[in-house]
Amino acid sequence: MKGRVWKFGDAISTDDIIPGRYFYLRSNLPELSKHILEYDRPQFAGMIAPGDFIVAGKNFGLGSSREHAALVIKLNGIQAVLAKSFARIFYRNCFNNGFPAIICDTDRLREGDEIELFLEEGEIANYTRKETLSFLPLPPVMKRILSDGGLVEHVKKYRDLKLTT
Amino acid sequence: MGMTLAEKILSEHAGKEVRAGEIAIVKVDLSYTQDGTGPLAVRKIEEMGFKEVYNPQKTVLFFDHASPSPRFELSNDHAFLRDFARKTGVQISEIGFGISHQVVAEKWVRPGTVVIGADSHTCTGGALGAFATGVGSTDAAVAIALGKVWLRVPETIRVVVESRLPVGVYGKDIILHLIGKIGAAGATYKALEYAGDTIESLEMAGRMTIANMAVEAGAKVGIFPSDEITRQWLESMGRPEMFQRLSPDPDAVYESTVRINARELKPTIACPHQVDNTKTIDEIGEVKIDQVFLGTSCNGRLEDLHVAARILKGKAIHSKTRMIVTPGSHLVYKEALKDGTLGTFVESGALITAPGCGACVGLHEGVLGDGEVCLATQPRNFLGRMGSPKSFIYLGSPAVAAATAIEGKIADPRKYL
Numbered sequence: 001m002k003g004r005v006w007k008f009g010d011a012i013s014t015d016d017i018i019p020g021r022y023f024y025l026r027s028n029l030p031e032l033s034k035h036i037l038e039y040d041r042p043q044f045a046g047m048i049a050p051g052d053f054i055v056a057g058k059n060f061g062l063g064s065s066r067e068h069a070a071l072v073i074k075l076n077g078i079q080a081v082l083a084k085s086f087a088r089i090f091y092r093n094c095f096n097n098g099f100p101a102i103i104c105d106t107d108r109l110r111e112g113d114e115i116e117l118f119l120e121e122g123e124i125a126n127y128t129r130k131e132t133l134s135f136l137p138l139p140p141v142m143k144r145i146l147s148d149g150g151l152v153e154h155v156k157k158y159r160d161l162k163l164t165t
Numbered sequence: 166m167g168m169t170l171a172e173k174i175l176s177e178h179a180g181k182e183v184r185a186g187e188i189a190i191v192k193v194d195l196s197y198t199q200d201g202t203g204p205l206a207v208r209k210i211e212e213m214g215f216k217e218v219y220n221p222q223k224t225v226l227f228f229d230h231a232s233p234s235p236r237f238e239l240s241n242d243h244a245f246l247r248d249f250a251r252k253t254g255v256q257i258s259e260i261g262f263g264i265s266h267q268v269v270a271e272k273w274v275r276p277g278t279v280v281i282g283a284d285s286h287t288c289t290g291g292a293l294g295a296f297a298t299g300v301g302s303t304d305a306a307v308a309i310a311l312g313k314v315w316l317r318v319p320e321t322i323r324v325v326v327e328s329r330l331p332v333g334v335y336g337k338d339i340i341l342h343l344i345g346k347i348g349a350a351g352a353t354y355k356a357l358e359y360a361g362d363t364i365e366s367l368e369m370a371g372r373m374t375i376a377n378m379a380v381e382a383g384a385k386v387g388i389f390p391s392d393e394i395t396r397q398w399l400e401s402m403g404r405p406e407m408f409q410r411l412s413p414d415p416d417a418v419y420e421s422t423v424r425i426n427a428r429e430l431k432p433t434i435a436c437p438h439q440v441d442n443t444k445t446i447d448e449i450g451e452v453k454i455d456q457v458f459l460g461t462s463c464n465g466r467l468e469d470l471h472v473a474a475r476i477l478k479g480k481a482i483h484s485k486t487r488m489i490v491t492p493g494s495h496l497v498y499k500e501a502l503k504d505g506t507l508g509t510f511v512e513s514g515a516l517i518t519a520p521g522c523g524a525c526v527g528l529h530e531g532v533l534g535d536g537e538v539c540l541a542t543q544p545r546n547f548l549g550r551m552g553s554p555k556s557f558i559y560l561g562s563p564a565v566a567a568a569t570a571i572e573g574k575i576a577d578p579r580k581y582l
Contacts (some may be wrong), residue, residue, distance in 0.1 A: 015547040020549075021549070023239070025236040025238065027204050065283055065301050066301075067303060087353065093301035095382045161307065161313055163169065
């Protein structure tokens with residue numbers, strides 16, 4: 001599915017993605033989701049179309065372990081987050097919730113570009129700039145979690161963790 | 166080929182030898198959540214269809230972020246968690262009993278164990294020689310339900326700290342210096358393992374501060390060998406039988422080594438809005454402070470309160486600033502009350518709040534307004550963390566906090582010691 005690029009900088013923390021001041025909304029996810037990345041881009045939730053991409057620089061998702069950061073991204077219809085690098089807890093949280101976090105050279109993607117993600121091929125087609133960006137294949141364990149639809153679905157299926165060969 | 170501390174502990178818990186880079190499924194000895202991550206974890210457990218948990222005795226739900234609850238929505242979350250605890254028999258640590266990482270260090274964490282917490286500062290347990298790491302609610306839910314977690318065995322960066330710490334320089338300054346040096350992503354996905362004579366003689370409170378901030382360099386764990394100081398700590402907490410000596414193999418393979426000469430360290434400050442934006446106290450210039458906050462899982466221990474109280478004793482807090490002191494746990498609160506430390510703070514004009522995460526979360530007990538500037542002992546200074554996105558957070562040691570409270574601007578504690 002094609003989607004457009006929303007571009008962010010380096011070191012976007014989970015406090016940026018969903019500020020601590022909305023702590024009290026964590027059990028009200030539809031309401032919490034309205035505040036996604038609002039410090040960096042006021043009213044961002046209203047601008048996102050389903051299938052869009054968040055594209056950022058280094059160390060995306062650093063800080064707090066709040067899984068709500070990954071959840072509000074998913075609930076706003078973002079299909080994947082692309083960054084030069086990710087903080088580890090956030091990275092796991094994305095896959096656990098069934099959507100990918102892709103490490104790639106995001107300097108080659110610009111705000112508003114129309115792109116499509118080909119996970120199996122390890123490629124991103126940029127239709128606006130008429131070029132293809134490749135990325136390293138996902139680790140097998142992440143692929144497995146993703147293909148099962150997230151970690152909850154994986155555990156529902158196996159009643160166990162079946163992630164190593 | 167020898168093993169790092171991380172490889173040793175994970176091999177033991179995987180039931181086979183595992184090395185850096187491998188994916189391992191490991192037994193979990195202790196799982197916990199806090200009140201901001203617990204409700205989602207419980208919903209995930211229910212979604213997976215589990216009616217019971219793997220080991221209720223080794224599962225703890227902490228109420229520390231909203232402690233006590235400042236909003237009805239959070240009171241409802243608390244009620245939801247208490248109900249889950251009633252149904253499954255898991256342990257509850259109620260409001261006012263303290264920050265998860267402090268309380269598990271007092272009561273549960275043992276050297277050589279795997280600890281999974283739905284809070285990024287779970288890595289604090291590394292001070293006791295545990296492989297303790299923060300995860301999201303789903304991973305915590307799986308750990309609670311199945312008693313296991315999947316982990317990529319991390320490469321290890323060895324941090325060697327040598328020679329004597331100068332007066333007025335503490336564990337907080339060591340870790341701020343390290344993060345300033347390697348950066349906020351300098352140890353992403355990796356383990357930090359500590360060694361050197363400074364580390365060997367560092368008391369448990371300082372080790373916990375250093376381990377706590379491993380995540381601020383992106384690390385999975387910040388782990389210390391288990392030694393005589395670990396034994397003394399466990400004994401002082403009434404559980405000497407849980408001691409186990411643990412050190413890395415002499416021929417363990419490290420990704421890299423970082424060396425720090427403790428003698429050259431100065432009181433260090435992280436400036437807004439990133440933890441790796443560090444300066445020494447000599448470089449900081451004049452920074453007026455509206456609020457000083459002493460506490461958190463980073464620096465809310467009895468030793469931290471003692472350091473600050475020693476500087477504040479008999480002195481008044483500056484008329485243009487305010488100071489909030491939040492003991493890390495019920496035990497810290499009780500001891501500080503008994504030995505007169507809390508009295509010293511009150512005499513100086515500081516406010517004491519209930520044990521818990523307090524102002525660090527931006528939820529209550531010291532929320533910053535537009536343009537306000539805070540000097541805090543907490544581990545994190547991101548934009549808007551303590552309230553207004555137009556406020557500013559500087560991080561420093563408890564000694565810097567006390568000196569700053571006296572002068573109303575970021576101040577060098579060394580002249581008071």
